[in-house]
Structures are given as C-alpha cells and as structure tokens.
Amino acid sequence: MSTNELTLTPGNALDVAKGKLVVAPTQSLGAVRRPVNTTGWREWLFTVDHKKLGIMYGTVAFVFFIIGGVEALFIRLQLALPDGRILSADKYNQMFTMHATTMIFLFAMPMAAAFANYFLPLQIGARDVAFPRLNALSFWLFLTGGLILNASWFLGGAADGGWFMYAPNSGPVFSPSNGVDFWILGLQIAGIASLIGSINLIVTVLNMRAPGMTLMKMPVFTWMILVVQFLLVFSLPVITVALVLLMFQRSYGATFFDVSQGADPLLWQHLFWIFGHPEVYVLILPAFGIISEVLPTFSRKPLFGYPFVVFSGASIGLVGFGVWAHHMFASGLGPVSVAVFSMATMAIAIPTGVKIFNWILTMWGGKIWYSAAMKFAIGLVILFTIGGLSGVTHAVAPSDTQQTDTYYIVAHFHYVLFGGMVFGLFSGFYYWWPKVFGKMLNEKLGSWNFWFMVIGMNLTFGPMHILGLQGQPRRMYVWTEARGGEGLFNFGFWNMVSSIGSFVLAVGVLFFIINVIKTTRNPERAPLDPWDARTLEWITTSPPKVHNFDRIPVVHHLDEFFHRKYVEDEVTHTMKQVATGEELVRAEEAAADADIHMPGPSYWPLLLSIGMGVLGMGVIYGTPIMVVGGLIVLFSSYGWVLEPSVPDAIDFDTPSTDGHTKEIAPLG
C-alpha cells in the first residue's frame, strides 16, 4: 500500500529536521505526478499521515457536533412553550431527523474515528496504520457523505422520516422531497468510509503491534476500538442492503417496503436494527475505552481487573448482535421472539455492570486527581449508569410497550449517549490535548465546561423521564395547553425546564470552544508527560514526529510506559520512580533509528471521494452525472493501483550479517 515513501536518510536528516521532507516525484498514469509538496494546504489535502487525518476527523466531527447541537436547540425552543411557532411541522420533522443523523453518523462515529486514528497506532507502537491511503480515503468519503446529507437543507429540504426512517414514512407519499434520497446516499458513502476504516484498523491492531505487545498487553482503548471495528465490519453491510433497497424503491420504482404492493415493512425494521443495535455499542465502546485510560491515570492505580474489562467489552459486542429486536417489541413479533430478545437484552447489563464496578474499584483507594479529564470520566460512570438502568426497564417487554415512542426513550438514550459517549469524548479531549497539540487545555475553564455540561445535561434529559411516563409522545412537534396537565407532573413546567437545560448545556460546550481558542493562543508548551500517564503514546514527543517513534519500543508489560518509569521495591513492595517520562522520551530520541521511511502523500483518496460524491448525486440528478462520477472513480482507481509501490533501495540499510536487511518502515 505504501507507495512512494519519504526517505529519511542521514543525508537528508537535516532537511527533515527543518520540516522539509524530501520526496522523489514519480509518475503514475503518465500525466499525473505524485504530490510532493508537504507544506501549506497540500500538507492536509493529500496527506496519508494517521495523525493529520485524526485531527481532520476531529475538526470536521466537531463542526457537525455544533450543527447537530443547534438543531437540538431549535427542537427545544419549539417545545418550550405550548403551541410553539418556531418551526413548522415539516421543518420540525427535518430538524429531529437531521439532529439524530448528524449526531450519530457525522459526530459520534467520526469523533471516535478521530481518537482511533490518532492514538491506536501510537498505543500499539506502530508508525502508521496498515493502509495509509485507504485511511485518507475513509476520511474524505466521510466528509463527502456528511456534505451530501447536509446539502439537502438547501436542495429542497432535509430527510424527515426519523433517524431510523421506518416505512412508510420513508416512502414517496410521506416524504415527497429529495431529503430521504440525500440521506440514503450520504449514509451509504459514509458507510463505505466506516467499512474501509474498520478493516484498516483491525489489520493494524492484529498485525502491527510493537514487539512483545501481546493482545492482553494492549491498552483498553485499543481493545475497545478493535471490538468496535469488528462490529462495524459485520453490521455496516446490513444497513447498506437496507439503504440500497430503499434507494431502489424511491429512485427506481421497486416496492420493497410498500404495504399496498404486498411488502412487509418489518423487513426494513429488521435490517435497520441488525445494524442499528451493534451501532449503539459502536458509539459507546470508544468512550468506555477512553475512560479506561483516564481513570487509572488519574487514580494513580492500574485498571482494576484488566481482563474483565477487556472481555466484558468483547462480550458486549458479541451479544450486541443478538438483541436488535428489542427495538421492535411494539411491532407484534410474537411471544417467543419477544421473550428471547428480552432475556438477551437483560443479559447485556451483566458485562456492562462488570465494567462499571471495575471502574469504581479502580478509583477505590486511589489518590484521585480531579482534573477536567477525570471529572468527565467520573461523569460518564454516573450518568451512563442512570441511562443503563432506564435501559433495563426497556428490556422488560411489557414495560417497554408502554414506553415505546415516548420521551422516556429519548431520556434513556440521551443519558447513555450524551452522558456516556459525549462525556467520554470530552474526557479524551482533556486527557490527550497536550499529546496532540503540545499544549494543555485550561483546567479552570475545563471545570466550568464540565459543571455546565453536567448540570445542563441533567436539566435537559432528566425531565424527559417524567414527560415520557406522563405520555408525551416522541417526535411531537407541538403540545397544547389542554394537554399540559397540573401539579408537579404537568407538561408545561418540565418542557420549560428541559429547554432551559439545553441552553445551559450549550453554554458548557461554549466554554470548551473558548478553552480551545485560549489554549491555541497560549504560547506555553505542555510538559511531555503531564499526567504521569501509563501507555505507549506518551513515550514520544508531543505532538509526535511524523514517524511517531524514534525507535519502536519493545513491550514487556501492560502499561509499558508506567513500568519504565516505576519499578517495584523489593522490600516494601511499593512502586518506586526510577525515571521521569521526559527522561524516557529523551532516551528514545538519543537511540533513534537511522533510516525511517514513511508513506508519501497521494491525490487519489481525495479524487476518488469526489468521484463517489458525484456518482451519488447522479442517483438524484440523472444518469449523465452518474457517468461523470463513475469515470472519476474509475480514473482514480487506476491511478491508485498504478501509483509506484516499491520504495527505492536507499530506504534499506545494508544487509546485516544474518542476511536480513534492517527495514523499519511501517507495513503498507
């Protein structure tokens, strides 16, 4: 995969030190030369560096987080008072559909991909992912999908059938605009991005770990990301089938989900949730991974029961494939199915509970450092537990049929997704910011950020439990005074509280943005090991060099970095510090490998993604556009294949005595 490589030989080491990377321009497809410029905007557009791609994923995902958040604020404004007039019924439908779609597919998944991209190779001691160009392709396809999804706002209205787009709402009768078509195409393209990304990351983890790093010495974050990628590999094709069938129905006259033609609308529900339930764990497990790094670091203790945390994560993933029909208890599946899926769903609470107890016991007796990252991690443990408990009440089918399509469900999944996933991601921001940007986020602003978010989140989503149990239906665009009710349980009061809460939450996010701006302007550099961390990503500079590690670390322990800093005292059996993180990083620099070659930049991922976008638009705007898109895809595929794939001989050291050459490039 890694074609044309940047060669860092002693001869040009000086250029490298000055940030000038030397690439020999080679040609592919005759006319097209490889990009060689690695400065300015080209550095980002054609990069295949997993760290740059991670930052790009993160930035774009955060922009979508803001967009999705503004959509949520519109929803809460509309529902704050009876007879809301902010949005029409139609706009309201578009707003909640796009809020959910944006948050799940364009914020949560890519933000997890940002963390995975950046830290997974660093945590396993690799120099890049297995397929750097495919990695770039994943990012650009995700961006293309996101742009197509949101372009619908300006091209006749966005999708309006709810994020799970049940039939018949997805059909042309109830959704006459092109919104659903944009939704289908955007999700298919984003789905291809995730599929490619997941294959890439699985290969990276399985094949490219540093010497000595067995699977059970892998950091928990890497483990959880691995589980997530397996979930994606096997669940994404199912939603792809559903989306393709729906596309055939809407654009080419098939009737897969049209009851009047004898079709079975439950087919969509099954296909959607066979993907959709594993997707829930795709969203939460990265956050679990992040706090499994943060909690031990800030408790100054190893993670309690590492194998239990790993295997409960894996079993959550496995069982997660067998519970999809609990989203369909109200559809009349029959008693046997309902009982089986109900039991399986309750069973998932066991590994989840195991994890929560492990986190609590990790903190137990530790010297807890209440940094912003730690606060968010503890927030996750508490808020996710609340959401998990309301989740168990949905597992009980009779109770669930009462709760289905009420705000109680909305309350539940916002506790697990916002209180769980988003808090985990914010914990990750504070923990890893100094690693990625070499600067510390302000802890004081971080504290404001946390408290506003935690209070805002409980004010917003807490009352929804009451609203739901009182019978307020989900997706209701307006409520009237007549339905408001009286006393403590009236709609009016709790809807108002919820709307106020959403703005408190927004202020919390604003604190984070202010924090980022302030930190960026602050010239002060972060120390190399600010948190006394435990895993391999900290054994290199902040931000890491292009090649990540000056030499590939040899791993002997779980929490290798910690064990290089501390050894156990023979007599007292306490851990004694023998080196600082800074000293270890300097030692690695002193022992740097001589010839390190990295994959070179490429045009093709970007061009291929543009082609896919044009191809998709052709489904809506006609065959000629499709042909143009297809040609771009074909051209860039051949360009990709023909891009010279073998590095120069100069990339290898002279053969050593055992007949092997010393070769330290990343695979692929």
Next chain:
Amino acid sequence: MADIATHDTDHATDHGHHSSTGLSNNKLAMWLFLGSECLLFGGLISTYMLYRGRVQNGPHPAQIYDIPFTSVSSFVLLMSSLTMVLAVSSAHRKDDSKTNLWLTITALLGATFVGGQVYEFTTFYREGLGFTTSLFGSSFYSLTGFHGVHVSIGVIMLLSLMGIIKKNKITGDKAEVVELIGLYWHFVDVVWIVIFTLVYLIPS
C-alpha cells in the same frame, strides 16, 4: 482490489518482516472484506427468501426459471474457480506466461457467466418479469444483479491484473496479488452456489 496487494508482502518475503498474525496485511484485509460481504449477500438473500412468493403481477418463479440453462452457466462459473486456482499456482511458481493464460481463461469463463446472466435477464423481461413488476421481480433482480456486478468487477480486476503484469508494473509479490484476486473470485463463486440452490433449486 489489486491495489492493496503490493508493498508489504514484498517486505515480508524479502526482508524478513513478520506480522503478528503471520498473515500479510493485504490478505487479512481481504478476508475481513469478504467477511463483510457475507453479511451483504445475507441481507439480499433474506430479502429474496421473504419475497419470492409475493407475485401480484407477472410470472411466478416456477414459470420462468430455466434450470438447465442456469445449471450450465453455474458450471461455467464453478470451472472458473478451478482455472483461478491454476493461475495462483502458476504465479507461485513464478511462471508468468502460464499465469496469464489461466487468468485469461478465468476472465473468459467469468464473462461467459455474466453473458449468460444478461441473456437470462432479457429473456425474463420478455416473458413479463420487469424490475418493478412484483416484489419477486425486484428482489430477484436485486440479488442476482448484485452478484452479477460482483462477477463483472472480478472480470475487470482480472483483465487489469493481466495488463499490469504484462507492463511489469507490479513490483510487489506478484503471486500474492493473484492470490488476493483469487480469494475474491472464489468468494463470488461460493456465493453463487448458495444463490443457485436457494433461488433456483428450492421450489417456492
């Protein structure tokens, strides 16, 4: 897919580089991709099985399927797996001309199968089964069409591979590139065995 197939195996064989699993990155990626494809065809096959009896207009399955014809084209496709194996084995023996010969035959057999499918589709269309005629029609064409597209992409990959070998543009492990496309090709054949059995042989 040919593109995933070049660089690191080269290192693995020539420079003593070992991956943790013993499988090269390319091969592992291809296996994962094929695993994912199983679920894709699983979804399409389920849709067909659900809808094969739902004929509001147009012909029923039993009225239009021409089992002897499809059996022959299935046989052609299965034989292409044999020739693919021979191509891979020639590639491992570094016998370029034999490799090219077997790849050509494989591509021809694949193209024959696709041709047979085009003929079958046009016949069905003339007999009154359009894509939108009935749920049976839609799900039949979606499933077999998806498979046909997979075979066609396979043929294009085989032809491209031959061109690249001829121009000597593959500088990695040639045998592995051939083997990767072979994996894909066998997968597409195995899926056809499932489709042929479920769609054509089992009466609805």
